[in-house]
Amino acid sequence: MRIATIGTSxxxxxxxxxxxxxxxxxxxxxxxxxxxxAKAFTEARGGSRPxxxxxxxxxxxxxxxxxxxSPNALHASQALACIAGGKHVIAEKPLGAxxxxxxxxFDAAEKAGVVVLEAMRPLHDPxxxxxxxxxxxxxxxxxxxxxxxxxxxRYDEILAGKxxxxxxxxxxTGSLMDIGVYTVEPLIELFGxxxxxxxxxxxxxxETRGLTHGPLDGSGVIIxxxxxxxxxxxxxKITNDRLPSQIESETATLTFDGISVPTWARxxxxxxxxxxxxxxxxxxxxxxxEDLELPQVPNTMVYELSDFCDAVxxxxxxxxxxxxxxxxxxxxxxxxxxxxxxxxxxDEARRQMGVSFPADALASDAPEAGxx
Amino acid sequence: MRIATIGTSxxxxxxxxxxxxxxxxxxxxxxxxxxxxAKAFTEARGGSRPxxxxxxxxxxxxxxxxxxxSPNALHASQALACIAGGKHVIAEKPLGAxxxxxxxxFDAAEKAGVVVLEAMRPLHDPxxxxxxxxxxxxxxxxxxxxxxxxxxxRYDEILAGKxxxxxxxxxxTGSLMDIGVYTVEPLIELFGxxxxxxxxxxxxxxETRGLTHGPLDGSGVIIxxxxxxxxxxxxxKITNDRLPSQIESETATLTFDGISVPTWARxxxxxxxxxxxxxxxxxxxxxxxEDLELPQVPNTMVYELSDFCDAVxxxxxxxxxxxxxxxxxxxxxxxxxxxxxxxxxxDEARRQMGVSFPADALASDAPEAGxx
Numbered sequence: 001m002r003i004a005t006i007g008t009s010x011x012x013x014x015x016x017x018x019x020x021x022x023x024x025x026x027x028x029x030x031x032x033x034x035x036x037x038a039k040a041f042t043e044a045r046g047g048s049r050p051x052x053x054x055x056x057x058x059x060x061x062x063x064x065x066x067x068x069x070s071p072n073a074l075h076a077s078q079a080l081a082c083i084a085g086g087k088h089v090i091a092e093k094p095l096g097a098x099x100x101x102x103x104x105x106f107d108a109a110e111k112a113g114v115v116v117l118e119a120m121r122p123l124h125d126p127x128x129x130x131x132x133x134x135x136x137x138x139x140x141x142x143x144x145x146x147x148x149x150x151x152x153x154r155y156d157e158i159l160a161g162k163x164x165x166x167x168x169x170x171x172x173t174g175s176l177m178d179i180g181v182y183t184v185e186p187l188i189e190l191f192g193x194x195x196x197x198x199x200x201x202x203x204x205x206x207e208t209r210g211l212t213h214g215p216l217d218g219s220g221v222i223i224x225x226x227x228x229x230x231x232x233x234x235x236x237k238i239t240n241d242r243l244p245s246q247i248e249s250e251t252a253t254l255t256f257d258g259i260s261v262p263t264w265a266r267x268x269x270x271x272x273x274x275x276x277x278x279x280x281x282x283x284x285x286x287x288x289x290e291d292l293e294l295p296q297v298p299n300t301m302v303y304e305l306s307d308f309c310d311a312v313x314x315x316x317x318x319x320x321x322x323x324x325x326x327x328x329x330x331x332x333x334x335x336x337x338x339x340x341x342x343x344x345x346x347d348e349a350r351r352q353m354g355v356s357f358p359a360d361a362l363a364s365d366a367p368e369a370g371x372x
Numbered sequence: 373m374r375i376a377t378i379g380t381s382x383x384x385x386x387x388x389x390x391x392x393x394x395x396x397x398x399x400x401x402x403x404x405x406x407x408x409x410a411k412a413f414t415e416a417r418g419g420s421r422p423x424x425x426x427x428x429x430x431x432x433x434x435x436x437x438x439x440x441x442s443p444n445a446l447h448a449s450q451a452l453a454c455i456a457g458g459k460h461v462i463a464e465k466p467l468g469a470x471x472x473x474x475x476x477x478f479d480a481a482e483k484a485g486v487v488v489l490e491a492m493r494p495l496h497d498p499x500x501x502x503x504x505x506x507x508x509x510x511x512x513x514x515x516x517x518x519x520x521x522x523x524x525x526r527y528d529e530i531l532a533g534k535x536x537x538x539x540x541x542x543x544x545t546g547s548l549m550d551i552g553v554y555t556v557e558p559l560i561e562l563f564g565x566x567x568x569x570x571x572x573x574x575x576x577x578x579e580t581r582g583l584t585h586g587p588l589d590g591s592g593v594i595i596x597x598x599x600x601x602x603x604x605x606x607x608x609k610i611t612n613d614r615l616p617s618q619i620e621s622e623t624a625t626l627t628f629d630g631i632s633v634p635t636w637a638r639x640x641x642x643x644x645x646x647x648x649x650x651x652x653x654x655x656x657x658x659x660x661x662e663d664l665e666l667p668q669v670p671n672t673m674v675y676e677l678s679d680f681c682d683a684v685x686x687x688x689x690x691x692x693x694x695x696x697x698x699x700x701x702x703x704x705x706x707x708x709x710x711x712x713x714x715x716x717x718x719d720e721a722r723r724q725m726g727v728s729f730p731a732d733a734l735a736s737d738a739p740e741a742g743x744x
Contacts, residue, residue, distance in 0.1 A: 218514065
């Protein structure tokens with residue numbers, strides 16, 4: 001499969017590294033509005049064909065599929081252009097600025113008969129599958145806390161009064177979209193869509209609004225409510241969250257590190273609870289602990305690339321795109337549904353947090369489907 | 373100071389152990405409706421005077437102060453009776469079933485010129501003061517997560533179809549009141565009252581309603597919103613929460629264990645953030661970590677007893693009770709205000725969680741103050 005990329009970010013570079021390491025994919029070249037930049041980036045990574053126009057890339061018969069590593073706000077329009085040119089698409093998370101954008105992309109892909117997949121690393125990683133398998137043996141789950149918080153060097157830029165795409169409503173970014181999405185999608189994969197959510201942001205200071213084009217979250221918390229348990233999502237780009245993620249059942253507690261790339265997991269089976277008092281904070285009889293190292297590779301993008309190749313191969317062999325296998329959790333349809341449910345959750349969370357993007361205004365201005 | 377106790381619980385026993393170890397207090401005896409029980413419990417702990425009637429205890433001139441280790445729902449009425457008899461009162465947390473009850477107790481104490489203090493262990497513990505001191509040096513705080521979750525042997529009783537005071541709306545108990553309060557009061561002490569809260573419970577199964585006398589929380593989560601940061605409180609009596617508590621600033625992350633009795637703390641100062649990509653989950657230059665062991669004693673009730681003695685001594689030496697020193701964080705007035713703000717927060721959280729107590733119905737049925 002011949003893959004072109006859009007974007008010259010570090011993450012695009014990491015993805016191309018995996019294309020070059022794979023015997024199933026070939027790197028064709030990258031798109032950049034600046035020809036010299038497109039050439040240099042493409043050549044340095046063994047590509048042959050730099051692009052400066054999206055239309056040329058979408059129409060190129062040298063390209064079978066496109067990886068989108070561009071800013072969030074551009075994913076949907078770029079995906080639509082590539083789909084219109086018959087290309088399969090793998091897009092960085094989140095696939096669109098909101099659920100409406102993502103739905104438009106998936107609808108177009110369905111009509112065009114191509115594969116669209118979101119590059120959500122944990123949902124393609126055997127280490128996360130191992131966590132899911134551990135979770136299935138916990139018994140009745142009552143609480144979950146998923147954590148991803150990492151101080152971003154781009155926040156230094158904001159504090160220095162400089163614009164950055166990573167904190168900009170016009171780019172559909174901020175802590176929920178860039179980091180929180182790594183807690184939302186595993187939540188949806190593990191537990192399905194919640195009955196309701198409660199969300200609270202830590203907004204960047206008002207003085208930065210000129211840079212961020214509106215109120216924007218530097219950090220935040222979401223409570224996801226289910227029939228008989230509750231989950232909490234913690235995300236941040238302005239602090240370092242040092243806690244592992246945790247899933248608590250009535251009989252055991254599962255903890256695991258880095259939700260985007262888990263490397264270890266621990267299951268603590270409780271013993272028989274012994275009555276506690278002021279002097280005995282926690283006493284149990286018969287408790288036991290299991291520690292597990294999870295499978296690791298240097299670059300976990302290898303898995304999403306491989307799953308994307310599987311899906312495209314299946315389509316080229318005659319499969320309906322939605323039925324094509326797309327990773328350890330299911331087919332393209334399943335991954336699409338997780339992406340859509342995740343964006344729907346994030347749309348509602350942003351509404352409660354008071355964080356809106358230009359793409360949201362379009363949605364509310366647009367006529368209802370029946371009125372078109 | 374001659375102290376009697378109400379209740380024959382394990383925690384009451386632990387408190388009497390500290391009375392007996394102190395050269396500032398003497399254990400007089402305990403109240404139990406069952407005379408044999410009152411006698412046996414009192415004698416086994418070196419007391420001389422068992423009580424079976426609250427009125428006798430309140431009127432006794434052998435008693436200067438009373439410790440309340442009874443179920444939450446009884447704290448306010450018992451405290452009011454003791455105050456009416458001129459006794460100083462130290463009551464287990466929470467001091468009342470709701471803010472209205474606690475306010476009535478504090479108002480009566482103010483009129484009677486006696487000390488009322490809530491036995492909230494961390495707010496009297498040097499280990500928690502050390503955590504507060506570490507927090508003050510973190511710089512700009514953006515997020516906090518406070519955790520207390522411990523599987524209760526009493527939940528085994530509920531699952532076996534037996535009634536227990538610890539899961540009973542009529543007793544004003546449940547996970548927030550019994551365990552969550554240990555996260556709420558430190559929150560208020562460290563950060564003050566939040567601007568608003570969002571709360572979600574994990575309710576016990578509907579089949580248990582006959583035992584619990586209404587919807588009751590086995591676990592839950594509260595988000596507390598402040599002007600420029602957000603805190604999350606996690607509490608549970610039906611699971612084991614294995615995470616430490618955490619306070620995140622823009623430059624450092626403080627973690628510490630067991631909020632009711634912290635024994636260690638860690639401060640991780642971040643270095644210069646280095647741009648991350650798929651291959652580099654977290655890279656920093658110049659980060660450093662401080663680990664601290666916190667001061668520990670076998671029974672942390674020693675501190676609240678000592679602070680209570682200080683307050684009563686000051687009053688006996690002529691101080692106004694509200695101005696009397698009551699612990700490392702301030703005077704009786706300060707501790708009163710923390711208790712009231714905490715109960716106000718819990719009242720609102722319970723309202724959102726759909727958990728109500730008989731004492732709440734009294735409040736809404738009662739005439740407005742101006743109508744009396």
